[in-house]
Amino acid sequence: MPIQTLSRLADLNPASWDALLPSAQPFVRHAFLSALEDSGSVGAGTGWQPEHRLLRDARGELLAALPLYRKRHSYGEYVFDWAWADACQRAGIAYYPKLLCAVPFSPVHGARLLGDLSAHGAMLDELTETLPGLGISGLHLNFTDAAADAVLSGRAGWLERIGCQFHWHNRGYRDFQDFLDALASRKRKQLRKEREQVALQGVEFDWLGGDQLSEAQWDFVYACYANTYQVRGQAPYLTRTFFSLLAERMPQAIRVVLARQHGRPVAMAFSLTDGEVLYGRYWGCLGEFDRLHFETCFYQGIEQAIAAGWQRFDAGAQGEHKLIRGFEPLITRSWHYLAHPGLRAAVAEFLTQERAGVQAYAEAARQALPYRQAD
Incomplete structure (x- = not known):
């Protein structure tokens, strides 16, 4: 079944999209994403061009979807790849445009692969295979949930990146x-x-x-x-x-x-x-x-x-000022497929080093939490 590209969520029945969501989290709901588009917060002139991908079953019912954007910069993402883009410019490699599966301007982890997870492996493979022909440098999924992590873990060509946020727990x-x-x-x-x-x-x-x-x-x-x-x-x-x-x-x-x-x-x-x-x-x-x-x-x-x-309060990105107020470190994940093999190898080496630093930072933060120690 061919993957369809949708440039306006307003052209899709909201109930069909929302039926794919695994939870009530608001950020990938049709109402939130379509409000971004209909208000002009994303779209022409913003560097966030909606190109959502849809997969339907034999009856035409929506089976799976990716909230996807063609990006011409890295603003508003909160998973920072500016250094990768700079390295590409010095090497004469085009880094933009790229494809990003994320919630614009929202560093909130949650569902990114919507609907039937068994269909997403094939969808991702088809997308990555077409990147060079489309003149796109890579496909990125930011702030993924455990379900997406399971699909992407060990998948050929995909690189995992971790980050650290601070959340308060009730x-x-x-x-x-x-x-x-x-x-x-x-x-x-x-x-x-x-x-x-x-x-x-x-x-x-x-x-x-x-x-x-x-x-x-x-x-x-x-x-x-x-x-x-x-x-x-x-x-x-x-x-x-x-x-x-x-x-x-x-x-x-x-x-x-x-x-x-x-x-x-x-x-x-x-x-x-x-x-x-x-x-x-x-x-x-x-x-x-x-x-x-x-x-x-x-x-x-x-x-x-x-x-x-x-049960939880996610107060956004950044960190140390939250730590002393009871917000605890949480590891977040994103996934990156880079079409250029040399770029992919260089980023993979960088991420190995970065991972050790992020893990050490999160552990040090956990040791600095302000809670009383048990007697």
Whole structure:
């Protein structure tokens, strides 16, 4: 059966796509990915050109799919291959375009091979065989789940890359104080002091679902989000329209915490949830406030996760500042097929060395966790 290419998810029945998903995680749902496309956050002029691959059975029913993009740069991926691209340029090898199976702008591990896993081996083999003829340097899968890892492990030509994130785990805490009681005394005092510093500035917080925010509040959310890029002289990845479309298409997954000082909104953190995990994604502040980032992005999320009974809080990329606040190291995986044999051999050698460093870093981080040692 031939593999089809789909350039617009809007052309596919949302129920057909979502029926392939193994969990309720929001990031590969039709609503999320189509909102990126329909809002112009991905597509023409962004360097993220949708080229999703579909496989149907003999009756025409959707059997398997890959959320796939033709990339002309490496922005917004969070698995950094800029050094590979630079090496190719020096060697006279074209690194772009490349094909990427991932969720744009979202370093969240989860399902990438959607639907019947038994069909994906053949799909991947067919894709890699056609890369040279299409003028594409490679195929990459970022932040994969265990199911994709099993398909790709040991598969000819594929290289595994690991990374390290930091996630908070809910171990049945009754409330935030119960969580604090699990920490060593010095760390417990530090977290309590940081929260007190925010409260003394007169800052209060409101949690809202996706169907509870007005368009004016979404304007504020976007202004905060965009400001985090503009202060670095960069353009934001997402458009304002994306947030309105997402609120319309999957409001039940959205959680926004708004920070107010004397009734005036000053900061926000935007998250998604699948009912088991809280995924912190974007934050922004329109002023200077001591320790407000830690409170808005971490402590509010932990408190909300405890209250809702969510099992995990994934607060995004980056790390050490999360470690001392109880977020634990987690190994993430991505997979890379590079068509040029010389490039593949060089990257394989690099990844062997990098793997040892990442594993050592994760172990050192685990030893530095702030939890009390058992007596």
